[in-house]
Amino acid sequence: MSSRRATTIAGSLVTASFAAVVILSGTAGADDQGPGSSKGGKAVDEAPAGVKLTTLLPEKISVDNSSQQTDLTATVKNEGTKDSGKIRLLVVGFDGLSVKGVQGCSPIDEKDLPEGSNSGFACPIDNLAAGRSKSYAVDATFDLGKTGKICLPVQTSDGKKTYWQQGPVPFGTTNPSPNAPATPLLLGTDNKPVGPGGDELPKTGFERDVLPLGAAGAALMAAGAAGLWWSQRRPRQLEN
Numbered sequence: 001m002s003s004r005r006a007t008t009i010a011g012s013l014v015t016a017s018f019a020a021v022v023i024l025s026g027t028a029g030a031d032d033q034g035p036g037s038s039k040g041g042k043a044v045d046e047a048p049a050g051v052k053l054t055t056l057l058p059e060k061i062s063v064d065n066s067s068q069q070t071d072l073t074a075t076v077k078n079e080g081t082k083d084s085g086k087i088r089l090l091v092v093g094f095d096g097l098s099v100k101g102v103q104g105c106s107p108i109d110e111k112d113l114p115e116g117s118n119s120g121f122a123c124p125i126d127n128l129a130a131g132r133s134k135s136y137a138v139d140a141t142f143d144l145g146k147t148g149k150i151c152l153p154v155q156t157s158d159g160k161k162t163y164w165q166q167g168p169v170p171f172g173t174t175n176p177s178p179n180a181p182a183t184p185l186l187l188g189t190d191n192k193p194v195g196p197g198g199d200e201l202p203k204t205g206f207e208r209d210v211l212p213l214g215a216a217g218a219a220l221m222a223a224g225a226a227g228l229w230w231s232q233r234r235p236r237q238l239e240n
Contacts, residue, residue, distance in 0.1 A: 049082065
């Protein structure tokens with residue numbers, strides 16, 4: 001991680017070649033996640049005429065306190081009047097939230113992840129018809145001793161443009177329950193970490209890590225179409 005180039009305002013990630021889906025068992029389930037939300041999302045580069053791409057994340061998830069396992073659903077939507085053409089959805093984890101598998105998607109090599117992230121998957125989409133959506137089952141772990149964030153960019157298939165980016169937006173709770181079987185987390189809430197004793201709040205992350213929700217959201221809104229926080233690397237062409 002220390003050898004990566006300094007972060008800059010750019011808009012691309014590089015996909016890897018092989019899919020890896022990890023099925024995790026835990027107390028959380030898609031049926032318990034409540035309605036989807038585009039909280040923390042913003043249109044970035046201008047999409048083709050008639051195409052309007054957005055994403056949704058569950059408003060709540062649940063983390064098994066023993067295994068740290070959780071799951072969630074990531075959804076990409078085309079709310080426009082024309083088909084999207086070839087695009088890709090990225091699912092990227094930060095801090096205590098690590099993405100272990102996204103059904104039907106390929107892992108992003110560690111060297112190609114944006115600065116501060118720990119994991120990511122790329123989901124190629126040949127075409128998303130107008131008015132349609134596509135959902136992906138995401139398996140993850142969440143270290144409740146840390147804060148945790150997730151990011152969903154929607155890009156052209158080569159990663160040169162980002163039409164929409166949700167996040168990095170946190171999941172968390174301000175009322176930790178270390179002695180319960182599971183801890184419910186809410187989208188858009190900074191996690192209040194619990195130390196080994198259940199009453200200690202350790203300092204987590206690094207000085208260069210992703211901004212907390214309020215600052216990150218404000219920065220994205222202020223930066224406008226250029227306001228993405230990614231690696232300086234230019235994307236390579238997708239491999240067949």
